[in-house]
Amino acid sequence: MAGEEAEKSQPDDHMAENGKTAEKTGEKKKSEMKREKTCTTINAGFRRTPEEQDLAYELKAQMMRNLDIQNAKLKTELTLHQRLEESKLLYKRNRKLQDESNMSRVNAIKLMKMYERKANIAYNKLDDLEKEMVRTQELATRVSHELEASQAGQEQRSSPRNEKSEGKKTPPSTSPHHKHTTPIRPEDVKRKNEILLADNDKLRIEIQRLKRDNAELIKKAKHAQSDRDQALHALGTSEAARSDLMKRLDKERKSKKKLDTCITRQASEWIQNRKTVLQLEEEDRFDSVNAVPPLGADKRTYVHPTQKNVYQPRKMVPVQDYSSANQGNTDH
Numbered sequence: 001m002a003g004e005e006a007e008k009s010q011p012d013d014h015m016a017e018n019g020k021t022a023e024k025t026g027e028k029k030k031s032e033m034k035r036e037k038t039c040t041t042i043n044a045g046f047r048r049t050p051e052e053q054d055l056a057y058e059l060k061a062q063m064m065r066n067l068d069i070q071n072a073k074l075k076t077e078l079t080l081h082q083r084l085e086e087s088k089l090l091y092k093r094n095r096k097l098q099d100e101s102n103m104s105r106v107n108a109i110k111l112m113k114m115y116e117r118k119a120n121i122a123y124n125k126l127d128d129l130e131k132e133m134v135r136t137q138e139l140a141t142r143v144s145h146e147l148e149a150s151q152a153g154q155e156q157r158s159s160p161r162n163e164k165s166e167g168k169k170t171p172p173s174t175s176p177h178h179k180h181t182t183p184i185r186p187e188d189v190k191r192k193n194e195i196l197l198a199d200n201d202k203l204r205i206e207i208q209r210l211k212r213d214n215a216e217l218i219k220k221a222k223h224a225q226s227d228r229d230q231a232l233h234a235l236g237t238s239e240a241a242r243s244d245l246m247k248r249l250d251k252e253r254k255s256k257k258k259l260d261t262c263i264t265r266q267a268s269e270w271i272q273n274r275k276t277v278l279q280l281e282e283e284d285r286f287d288s289v290n291a292v293p294p295l296g297a298d299k300r301t302y303v304h305p306t307q308k309n310v311y312q313p314r315k316m317v318p319v320q321d322y323s324s325a326n327q328g329n330t331d332h
Contacts, residue, residue, distance in 0.1 A: 052277060059270050066263050073256050080249045087242040094235040101228035108221040112214060119210050122203050129200050136196065140189050 055273065059266070062266060063263075066259060069259060070256075073252055073259075076252055077249070080245050080252070083245050084242065087238050087245070090238040091235065091242075094231045094238070097231040098228060098235075101224050101231065104224040105221060105228075108217050108224065111217050112221075115210050115214050115217070119207060119214075122207050122210070126200065126203050126207075129196055129203070133193070133196050133200075136189060136193050140193075143189065
């Protein structure tokens, strides 16, 4: 009898174990289904209406357009700053060229004055030499006349015997060219004339050289003047370009300021619209709450979709654990 009772008790134990495993699998399936339902409810809470999606797309498109405009403005500002730096460098270079041209012009004027002064001195020397040459020529003619007169006196002295024999005296010479001066040799006069002619040739060569130098200096002064005019023209164009760039920079700054204000206004409007949408959703959620009879409350607890609590504190139970917490409460 005891063996039969033991044999009967063994299938009962197997049946109990099978029932426990079936209950465990059923509980697992129920928990999985509850988790899926909570996930679907959470995802349904994050879903947006078509109007909200259109508004979000419009705001994103407007934001991208504003970003493109801001990038373009930044690029223009960078180019404007580069142009300003280039205009500053051109201005400095033009100032340097202008100073150099002024210095070269002053030096050219000084050299021209110096060479003109030297040329005047050379012309005065030439005039003095010409006067000296005229005087030497007059002296040479006078010496030649005196030589002729002395030769004539020697011819007259060649017949003194006849005059002595007759007892006559020779009358004194009444020639106007005869003077009691030191005799000048013709060789000295000729040598002095040659020296004066050589000095005259040297001065003529020096005058020609000064004229050539003067012409070269005038040419350099003209080139410096043309370079100065070109530098002034480039300076004027760079100043005009700089003023134009400054106007454009001011215009771009004003437009950037307007865009910044527009972006901030749109952002504030978007935030306000988001708040209103959330408020309307909250009102709709509260309006959808109706009176429900208490019978079957445990089953209805996990049927209605619940939105994720966004305003939960740090130590609050997460939404995913609501099902396990509620299940534990029902078991108790």
